[in-house]
Amino acid sequence: MARVLAIRQLGNGLSYVGHCKDALSVQGAEISMLRRIGAPVMEVLGVQNNLAVTYEDLGRVDEALSMRQDVYSGRLKLNGEEHEYTLIAANNYAFSLVQLKRFEEAKALLRKTMPVARRVLEVSHCVTLQMRSLYAQALYRDPGATLGDLREAVSTLEDMERTARRVLGGTHPLVVQIERHLRAAREVLDAHGTSPGGS
Secondary structure: OHHHHHHHHHHHHHHHOOOHHHHHHHHHHHHHHHHHOOOOHHHHHHHHHHHHHHHHHOOOHHHHHHHHHHHHHHHHHHHOOOOHHHHHHHHHHHHHHHHOOOHHHHHHHHHHHHHHHHHHHOOOOHHHHHHHHHHHHHHHOOOOOOHHHHHHHHHHHHHHHHHHHHHHOOOOHHHHHHHHHHHHHHHHHHHHHHOOOOO
């Protein structure tokens, strides 16, 4: 197990300093080693999550999505839908879906997981806030968004911004991100309202 930990540290270190291609091969070797020694599923899922981040850093978003989906499915089986790790995996999977503009899939996943996150983690938890932010993004960034979708995105982000600012403070990166999405959603709503057919 000491060898696995050394490999993990090497992979994480390479990723941290931006040597993502090298990190990818080290993380792949780590997963192979963990499977070979029959390591607990929880260990493998953790490395798969790191691998998904590395794929994203390399711009290989389709592979990141596949890995995120595997991690979410694995967490559901291992921990159940109400565990914090499962909710984090769902959030990461939704993030990848939004990045790939697969908005309908992202909305469906988030509609299922957001109520669980609110109940288990509470409304002001960072994961719950991130899920709601992703949901709002899936609403306003969708080219087929209706006026109702855009209004829901803006009101969701306005509500979140107040909650996040109160809990995390105005300079927290998540608050800054929410504010950026709120501005973008308002711009899309304004453009939709003034465009032909906007109502």
